């Protein structure tokens with residue numbers, strides 16, 4: 001894909017357009033060419049695109065843009081295009097490590113299908129989790145909620161989900177800081193069936209959520225706050241399927257955190273991922289694990305815990321990785337005993 005993107009970059013550069021502007025033009029073309037339902041957010045994207053100086057090459061640029069969209073009518077390339085054209089902004093200090101598609105797909109596979117489920121990604125990035133969720137729910141009704149602190153990423157997620165034009169899926173978009181206390185996503189407290197997420201890891205937090213039990217117990221990091229936010233949002237029996245730093249599972253300093261988590265949650269799965277999972281999408285060796293927690297409550301059945309030590313996820317983990325086509329994670333999810341423990345059908 002990278003070679004194709006480099007070719008697109010070269011052709012835009014020849015027409016005098018670079019970086020952010022290229023992506024603004026591309027994303028607004030998806031909205032217009034695919035006739036998406038407009039909203040205030042999508043209208044302002046179109047307006048931003050209309051204000052770009054096309055240096056007298058309007059028809060050539062239009063032709064180039066149409067070619068890109070015609071080749072990708074389901075918007076699958078949009079997250080990678082964003083990363084390619086926003087690489088500088090992408091690497092700033094906001095924890096924007098997108099989840100590789102294979103991993104996101106397997107995490108969605110871990111959700112039990114349920115009619116009219118409310119599914120939330122509170123740090124949605126370019127919408128990969130919800131895109132895969134929409135595919136899995138297909139003609140079953142559901143509500144998909146997307147939030148990110150970066151409004152441009154919310155716009156991108158809106159495009160990616162609206163492209164599917166699935167009338168059975170209700171879509172809602174938010175642009176809020178999940179660590180703040182007075183935010184409207186809290187209207188969904190105790191209503192959400194599933195949270196899927198790859199929140200930013202171990203960020204310094206300025207606004208604290210006063211209801212965070214883990215924070216009150218001395219854990220002043222974004223990972224702890226995120227787990228407590230998920231507890232507020234989920235229904236009893238609801239599941240959090242997320243990536244968290246490996247240190248949360250392995251380090252002694254988080255021993256008490258793990259004990260407090262077990263007071264409120266059933267631990268449904270811990271899958272340790274190999275180093276290099278984010279190498280391709282974010283050029284980092286940060287270690288992460290997939291954690292599934294089920295919120296405790298009256299009548300909520302205790303679930304078994306699946307432990308997995310995953311050594312491959314269907315992509316190269318470094319430049320010398322020759323086993324990249326193996327995908328232990330998706331293989332593991334084919335096993336009957338794993339499916340039973342995760343309550344997937």
Ligand SMILES: C[S@@+](CC[C@H](N)C(=O)[O-])C[C@H]1O[C@@H](n2cnc3c(N)ncnc32)[C@H](O)[C@@H]1O
Nearest residue numbers: 096097098099123124125148149177178198200
């Ligand atoms: C690790 S990325 C994951 C994105 C996407 N879910 C994925 O898996 O590809 C984390 C996302 O969290 C967003 N983010 C960072 N701080 C946030 C905050 N305080 N509130 C909401 N979103 C935030 C970033 O903009 C980024 O898109």
